[in-house]
Amino acid sequence: MAESPAEEKTVVEHETLKYSLLGPSLTKSGQDNVDQQKVSEIIYNASKGSKYFNNEEARDKNLTQKIERILEKKAQLEKLDLASDRRKADEYIAELELSRDLSQVVVHIDCDAFYAAVEELDRPGLKDVPFAVGGGVLTTCNYHARKFGCRSGMAGFVAKKLCPELIMLKLNFDKYTAKAQEVREIIVDYDPRFESASIDEAYLNITEYCRRNNIEPEEAVEQLRREVHEKTKITISAGIAANAKLAKICSNKNKPNGQFSLPRDRNAIMAFMRDLPTRKVNGVGRVFERELDAVGVKTCGDIYQYRQYLAKLFGDKAFAYLMQCYLGLGRTTVQPAEEYERKSVGTESTFGEMSNTAELRDKLLATAQELEKDMVRTQFKGRTICLKVKLHTFEVFTRQVIPPKAIYLAHDLYKYSLPMLSKLEQEFPGMKLRLMGLRCTHLVSMKKPDTMAFFGFKRKPTSLDAIESDSPSTDTSKRKASTLSTPDSNEEQWESWPDELLFEDAERQEREDEMQELETLSQEIDKRRHHGKEIVPNPKKGEEVEEEWWDCPICGRPQSASEKAFNEHIDLCLSRQTIRDVVQETTESKSTDSTPAPKKARLGNEKKERGGLPGDPKQRRLCFG
DNA sequence: GCGGATCAC
DNA sequence: TATGGTGATCCGC
Structure with a gap:
């Protein structure tokens, strides 16, 4: 059957889209004897015309354009003398090689x-x-089901088409x-x-x-x-x-x-990486795989021959990451997940299309209430609150604000995110949502009081002392391991709040007061640490601390370190701070003095392994197998 | 610092 | 008829 050039172009373009529609878990096992061509057709036809499909199509076109730009840039680079870039790459490889550690199993x-x-x-x-686990989307399926082409992340109705x-x-x-x-x-x-x-x-x-x-x-x-x-x-x-x-x-x-x-032998590792498809490496997904493929890199071994281009084409971070892939380098350290520092707490949910403003506000409130639960459970407040919405078209938008104080209560989460929602409604009149989410970042840990005392701060006594039984110890070496080295991560060691008190107003108020106090203190510690001034535990008596003076990290003026003066000053300073006004009309183009973002990417800065997030596995509501 | 995008599971 | 939730990181602006 002959096709017109336009039709032919569509067919070609949809080849990449079909690949994308196969899903992110293509490299998983159990798919070896599957007719991918046939599976791809079924998925494509089941999806065609849906809003999801249209969005995927748009994303695919964007990626295709991005790849065209990458190829243009590569063509430009090929005209230049890249001897210097090649030398830099070689120097970096030599440097990495020195760090190779083959002593660990x-x-x-x-x-x-x-x-x-x-x-x-x-x-x-x-x-x-054949069976699968999960609702609208499969979380996992057994190997019988995989023989039909079913896999995790696939829509349930598509899986049914593949395997009725x-x-x-x-x-x-x-x-x-x-x-x-x-x-x-x-x-x-x-x-x-x-x-x-x-x-x-x-x-x-x-x-x-x-x-x-x-x-x-x-x-x-x-x-x-x-x-x-x-x-x-x-x-x-x-x-x-x-x-x-x-x-x-x-x-x-x-x-x-x-x-x-x-x-654990260099030659064996180099040989292993040489023929390994890039996609097999943790961190290379569908997009990066396509980009690398476009410039000629199909396996990790291919990386070497293109080393002089990679930094300019993909950035310094990606360059460093790729060099480590080529060499087969990675971390040799293994540590409990709890020792990783949490960076955010959030919740989101999908629902039937919704556009009514009142309904959307109800949904926002419900989301805020859900987030409050997570914040209480993880014992964090957030200095930044981020609203995420997904339109009925599957387009995703996020907006964030910095409230005047760190927050965690549903009331505050709602209060500060509502203006963002309203603004989005103005931006997209009559917008229909299918998902809403809230996430707190720039977390402030609610540290145990004795942790605070360790830093030289005193705590107001509360009725909670009765159930905390913390004795101020002078043994600092033990705490050093649990507080200094992993500042915000030891969630599990904090005493949890008794459930029966959770929604008692009086108790709740008290809890809030205490949290406020701890937050202010830990914020301060955070700021000092941020300013590079190491907090040195004072082994001497507590009263000496009260006579100390410190430079306020906000206004820079010296202040008394006494707790009362400290709290008052911080409150004052924070209230003076100009916070981005979310209700403000969009007068964005006024600021022509946009400061260039500091290029912080430092070659040799090991890219943290993507994904595999630490965090408490117990808290994961959903995890694909 | 913000918002979009990518990635893992 | 119809395509998830949580968390992290990187990039361009």
Whole structure:
């Protein structure tokens, strides 16, 4: 069938779109014997014409244009002499090579189709039929279902088209959490400081375990997997390598129920990376994969030959990241998830299309109430509140403000986000939403009082002292580990507020007062730390602190460090601060003195492993397996 | 610093 | 008929 040039162009353009529609988990296992061409057609036809599809199409066109710009830039660069860039790249590679550490044995373990596996334990009959877990979108599915092309992240109705017999189960999150805990109780014996990367993944450093038991890593992991299977009936896959990045890649090699060990040897690692498709590396997704492919980089080995272009095409951070991919470098440290510092707390939800202003406000209030719960649970306030909306067209917008104080109560969350919502309604008259979310950033931790005392501040006594039983200790060395090195992360050590008091007004008020006080203090500590002035614990008596003076980080003037004066001054200073007025009309183009953003990207600054967020796995409501 | 975009799970 | 929620990071402006 002959097609007109215009039709042909559409067909070509939709090739990338079809690839995109296949979803982000294309590289997952269980898809080897699937006819991707056929699956792609079914997904495409099931999606065609929907609002979701149209949005994906628009995004795909944008990406195609972005790639064209990248290619134009590359063509320009090819005309220049890039000897200097090549030399810089080589110097950087040499520098990285010096940092290579092959002394550690890092293991990444991954439970196979975790949620599905847990469901099968309860209903063995499921083993022989294709089924998925999740509602409108699949969170995971068993290997039977994967043979039909079903995978996580796929819309339920699309999965049904691929596999009409597919059984859909609802999520039982508590069940998965309990089972995950069983697994953790076993792996803790192999590395007491193992790192939960998500509900069904963990990193271990078994160097010490192997040394102590005089056992080879491969054998230790075989034993670990056998033990997990015997005791929990869950099968896991594992990767063994010299660092976390490689171990993660390796755990996918022999999935499911297998393991793969990459020798901790430079040549072996370089050879392994040389033929590895970029997409297999954590951090390279569908978009970056396409961009890299466009400039000629298909495998990690290809990175080297294009090293003189990469910084200019993708930025310094991406350059550094790619160089580490080429060399097969990664972190060798593994640490408990709780030791990572949380950066935000947020909630969002999807609902039937909504455009009525009153309804939208109700939804905002409900969202604020939901966020308050999370803020209380995690014991944080936020200095910044961010509103997220998704239109019925699937376009996403975010707006943020800085309230005059750190907030966490639904009332305040609502108060400060409502103007943003109103402004969006003006911006998009009659806007129809399908999602709304609120997120707090620039968090202020509600630290334990003795932590505050450690920094030299005193606390007003409250009735809560009765249930806190904190004795001001002079042993600073112990606290140093838990407070200085990981300032805001030890959520679990804070006493939680008794449930029965939560909604008692009097108690609530008291709690708020205390939180306010702690917040102000911790804000101050935060600011001082920010200004590079290390807070040195004063081992002497507390009264000396009160006589100290300090430069206010806001106005810069010296102030008495006494608690009362301190609080009063901070309040005054904060109220003086000009906060961006959200109700203000849009007079944006007035400011022509836009200061250029400081280019902070520093070569050699190791890019933090994307994703794998720490955070308390228990708090994850939804996690794809 | 803000908003958009990408990524992981 | 119809396509998720939580959290992190990076980039351009």
